[in-house]
Amino acid sequence: MSSDTREKILQAAFAALSRDGYENVSIKDIAEEAGVAQGLVHYHFKSKQQLVLAVLFEVCKKMDVYTAEGTEGAMAAFENFKVLLRTRPDAHTLYIQLIGVGLHDKEIGAGIRENIRTERAHVEDLARQVLAEREADPTPARAIASAVWAGVLGIMVQKMVDPEFDADEAVDALAAMSLSAVSSTNSGA
Amino acid sequence: MSSDTREKILQAAFAALSRDGYENVSIKDIAEEAGVAQGLVHYHFKSKQQLVLAVLFEVCKKMDVYTAEGTEGAMAAFENFKVLLRTRPDAHTLYIQLIGVGLHDKEIGAGIRENIRTERAHVEDLARQVLAEREADPTPARAIASAVWAGVLGIMVQKMVDPEFDADEAVDALAAMSLSAVSSTNSGA
């Protein structure tokens, strides 16, 4: 069955890519890991890049972190993120890796850019809700989301680069920082 | 002269790597860009990885952001970072790229890990100074530094991936968040 092999290839690609890295994994490796012939990969995916992007989107779908709304939802999202950092290092490794690759690969770059924009928009929604709950000016929501999502990305990076990094501590600090920021009706410098 | 060619190779490598990316640049490319013979690169650098790490360290030396101490120094560092985001996208591109590569390359990974730890330690120093100025508990300095440095990394990532990203806005938000965090004598959840 076609969609079955497609799935097998996607799974094998994810496993191989997160284990060995984009540049160390060949189409042949992926085909072998999936137990199919080499040519099949290019039958189902136009190029290595398209395959990798398909893997990325597949993985992202399974890692949604926004389970609730408002302040509660924000706090839940941070908690969910902490769990994901523990349970899905493979997905995060792939993600960070592709960010790097995307800087010089148009196709992958476009996919990553779109993904990052979407994620940031989710955070912005949440920030807007939190600000609304406190009847605060919603204007800085975009800036706050940029900084918070940056923190999330950066924590991911540090955790993947350095297993000894205390990610829980960092997420808690980021959560505290972001919530104390929306609390203070600030007249910043 | 020997140290001269070494320098030429380093500069050519930086130019080529930041322009085309690690996996798209061969030793031969770098040698051509430097105007030297292919073999010379391996005469001066044991491997491609060692060359790349030498480039990274060289670049980092020229990008110090910590020009002052205490709260003033922290604010200055954020401002310096905003300038660097505008003026040295090439260096940041290389940096983020190498983070990705380092996830599956032992040598480069070790270099990057060391670098990230050092940077985070600098931020922690600064955080400790800020907390001391306000006579606050210095215990959370490490966590704050983790989150702040994460924010810096994440802003870098977003800016490099997406030229339309408003980095200034994000840095300002991060600065406000981090300073408001150390102000509030928080009893966080």
Add this chain to the structure above:
DNA sequence: GTTATGTGATTGAATGACCAACCAAGATTG
């Protein structure tokens, strides 16, 4: 002052391996 000798710098070709993408032909399915 001129010939030997040593040393590091430099060269470019060779090695051995790898890869993405393509393709022609066989298998399976509806």
Add this chain to the structure above:
DNA sequence: CAATCTTGGTTGGTCATTCAATCACATAAC
């Protein structure tokens, strides 16, 4: 029987690394 799926070999190119040979130049010997 077509359309879709699958196979594995081929193509035309890439790469990091090694290496024997050459070079510039200095120090020392005669």
